[in-house]
Amino acid sequence: MRLEKRELEELEERKGLTGRTIIQLIWLIISSAAAYFLLGALVDGGVFNYDQIYKALSLPTSLPVYVVQGALILLIIIIMQFILFIGFAFASPEGRRRTGDASMYSRHKDPFDEGGYR
Numbered sequence: 001m002r003l004e005k006r007e008l009e010e011l012e013e014r015k016g017l018t019g020r021t022i023i024q025l026i027w028l029i030i031s032s033a034a035a036y037f038l039l040g041a042l043v044d045g046g047v048f049n050y051d052q053i054y055k056a057l058s059l060p061t062s063l064p065v066y067v068v069q070g071a072l073i074l075l076i077i078i079i080m081q082f083i084l085f086i087g088f089a090f091a092s093p094e095g096r097r098r099t100g101d102a103s104m105y106s107r108h109k110d111p112f113d114e115g116g117y118r
Helices: 002-015 017-044 050-056 065-091
Strands: none
16 A cells, blocks of 8 residues: 555656656757758858868868768757756746755655554
8 A cells, every 4th residue: 555655656746747858859859950950051151161160170071071060960959958957947946946945844745644554
């Protein structure tokens, strides 16, 4: 009985993560597309070209352009995911909650507290 209560409690905690996971997946898809088009616009606009990147990072010229392009897109995606992380920290009540603050009430209900020992 006690183990079943604990399993139900853990299931309830995991149910709340579904919405956040879906939002993060959608943001990942959007940031991937945005990174691809942003990188293309920067190269077409003349802000930088791939020769400059090869020289700046001391990459061999035998390395294909699409590998460098993929690495730059991945870098932009990581930056945009970090922006999502910071946004969660400021916008979500869970993200704004300070860790280590003493409280009389627990966020997590104790499944063994109800009913006592039988």
